[in-house]
Amino acid sequence: MFRIRRLFDTRLSSDQRVMEQVQGILREQFPGLSDKDVNKLPQQLENPLKHKFRAVLYVAEGVRSGVKGFALLLHEPQLGFDYLDYISAATNMTGRGIGGALYERLRADATAWSSRGIFFECLPDDPELCKSPKHRAQNRSRLKFYEQYGARPINGTAYETPVKPGDDSPPYLVFDPLGSQEPLNQNHAQVIVRAILERKYQQHCPPEYIEKVVHSFTDNPVQIRPPRYLNPETCKPPQHRELPEDEKIILVVNDQHDIHHIRERGYVEAPVRIRAITRKLLPTGMFREIRAKRHPEKMLKRVHDQGFIRYLKAVCLHFPEGKSVYPYVFPIRNQARPPVDRAIRAGYYCIDTFTPLTANAYPASRRAVDCALTAANSLLGRQRLAYALVRPPGHHAERRSYGGFCYFNSTAVAAEFLSAHGRVAVLDIDYHHGNGTQDIFYRRADVLTLSIHGHPRFAYPYFTGFDDEMGEGEGLKYNQNYPLQEELEGGGYRKILSQALQRVNKFKPQFFIIALGLDTAKGDPTGTWSLNGEDFFANGLLIGKLHLPTLVVQEGGYDSRALGSNARQFFQGLWAGTFLE
Structure with missing residues (x-):
């Protein structure tokens, strides 16, 4: 038994071990490769x-026995083709269907990418090109394998001309049209062909050889060997491509969010928000829902003041x-002597007058933290994308205060958890400044915090989010705010988002967290911007083009009519x- 997944990078130690096994197979099965070629694979x-x-x-991985095989596909989205490199x-796994399973998986992916086809090299089965009968028999076997998929050598070109005259077994260029007629x-x-030769073989093929091969493609259409x-x-x-498990987005929904329901007119942070989103997301087939696991309170204490936690728990x-x-x-005036009465003491820990305390504020927000941690933990395994769909939100909760409908900062707790495994970048794209996340990490350099928000x-929250708030101490220049004008459309927003993503890329994090606010949408009752569905997709x-293990934590967004469709477009x-891409 084995499963096939994509390896995107070697940020995690477990993936470093997988890469070492892949490189070991490369050395064994392709002994002519230089160490330089083998070692450059992670880069x-x-x-x-x-x-x-x-x-x-x-x-292709076994449950316990490690890597059983691999394939390296080179994707060129601008020119619309794929090149199968290896x-x-x-060594001990040949003839067990691993190669076929790998090839069918990458064919399905290339089809989903709308690729014109897959190109690759195969050694020749022609006696004039390959002198060894033994090698010709091996080559015939390979070409027969690929022929079952409709992949055959291109005829009538100089591609199989040896770079050095007299060399034996120059390769065919094989083309798999992926079922297209x-x-x-x-x-x-x-x-x-020019892209293949110049990018992959520039050190081995002189320019005049490349020109000769390129210009030998004179037939239109190109002739494929019968x-x-x-x-x-x-x-x-090609197989119909259903999303493999490692490409699905892990979805963790707060199953206790609806116990926190303020039935007062004008309180927009309502349970309907979660239902509006799940109704649109679940039918897409892009998500795999898992249940939140309970995490110890010590995770909360790593980002929130213990006195604040005790108070919130006791008062609720x-x-x-x-x-x-x-x-x-x-x-x-006298923060050292808070009021004795718990209800009156709320203002000692709160930053506004519209975030209420109820019996269920603590358990609902505590469960939201569990959801964020469960989703974050999935990034330490095989997943690239995870979504903690939670309410109440959390990004306004500071180390020792709550407000803005937020009680515990789920985004910050997840960032703290992941920071034990590598550098973390947090980008808040809610309409309102993520003052809580900024406060918690303001003096740290291992967690980069950025926020794009209304000025x-x-x-x-009016008192934070200015562009001169850049961090303190070790955290100086590791906090960046992008306060924007009152009226803003999607194009202007993306210019700023691109700047923020450049900053993230420069930081080179192992993990990326998005504090997702959908209140940047046109018509949201708490915002003034006018982003539409196409903007959320863009x-x-x-x-996504940063190709980082990414956790999304739900924050704001209060127009239930558009909330679900905008979330779907974003994901x-x-x-x-x-x-x-």
Whole structure:
């Protein structure tokens, strides 16, 4: 038994071990490769600009026995093609269906990417090109394997001309049209072949050789060798691509969110928010829902003041069901002596007058933290994307205060948890400044905090979020705010988002957390901007293109009519940026 997944990078130690096994198979099965070629594989995954292809590494893993095989596909989205660089089972795993399973998976992916086809090299089965009968037999076996998928060598070109005259077994260029009946256009083929030779073989192929090969593609359409081993009617079409488990977005919903329900007119942070989002997300097939696991209170204490935690727990425990208390006394003159009465003491810990305390504020927000931690933990395994769909929100909760409908800062607790495994960047894209997250990490350099929001001169919380708040001590220059004008459309927003993502990229985090506010949408009762569904898709796409393990934690967004569709658009963009771009 084995499963196939994509390996995106080696940020996690577990993935470093997988990469070492892949490199071991490379050395065993491709003994002619130099150490330089083997060792550059991690950089190919992490730096596509340098290597001029987006490298996609597939690994076939056993439950206990490690890597059984791998395939390395080079994806070129602008030119619309894929190049299969390597595919191999481990030495003791050949003939067990691993190569076929890997090839079918990458074919399904290439089809989903709307690729024109997959190109790769195969050693020749022609006696004039391969002198060894033994090697010809091995080559025939490989070509027969690929022929069952409709992949056959391109005819009538100089591609199989040896770079050094007299060399034996120059490779064919094989083309898999992925089931398409559309002929391969000459001009497109020339562009693709040039890209392959110049980007992959520039050190081995002199310019005059490359020109000779490119210009040898004179047929239009390009001629593909007729089937030699199998009946073309038996060719396998690409499989319908259902999302593999490792590409699904982990979804953790706060199953206790609705116990916190303020039934007062004008209180927009209502349970309908979660229902509106799940109704639109679950039918997409992009999500795998898991239940939140209970986490110890010590996780809360790592970001919140213990006295604050004790107070919130105790005051909520003693409230009668259905009763709400709003802060109305704020003892700023003598903070050392808070009021004795718990209800009156609310203002000692609160930053506003519209966030009530109820019997269920503590358990609901405590469960939201469990959801965020459960989703964050999935990023330490095989998942790239996770979503904690929680209410109440959390990004306004500071180390020792609550407010803005927020009691505990779920985003900050998740960031603290992940920071034990590598650098973390938190980007808050709620309409309102993430003052709580800023406060908690303001003096730290291992967690980068950024927030794009309405300027505090007109937007809650009014007292933080200015662009000169850049951190203190070790955290100096590790906090960045982008306060924006009162009226803003999607294009202007994306310019700022691109700047923030450049800052994230420069930080080189192991993990990325998005504090997702959907209150940037047109018509939201708490905001003044006018982003639409297409804007949310585009924003998600930009974020996904960073290809980082990403946790999304739900914050604001209060127009229930558009909330679900905007969330769906955002996650479809995020998924596409992560897995298709």
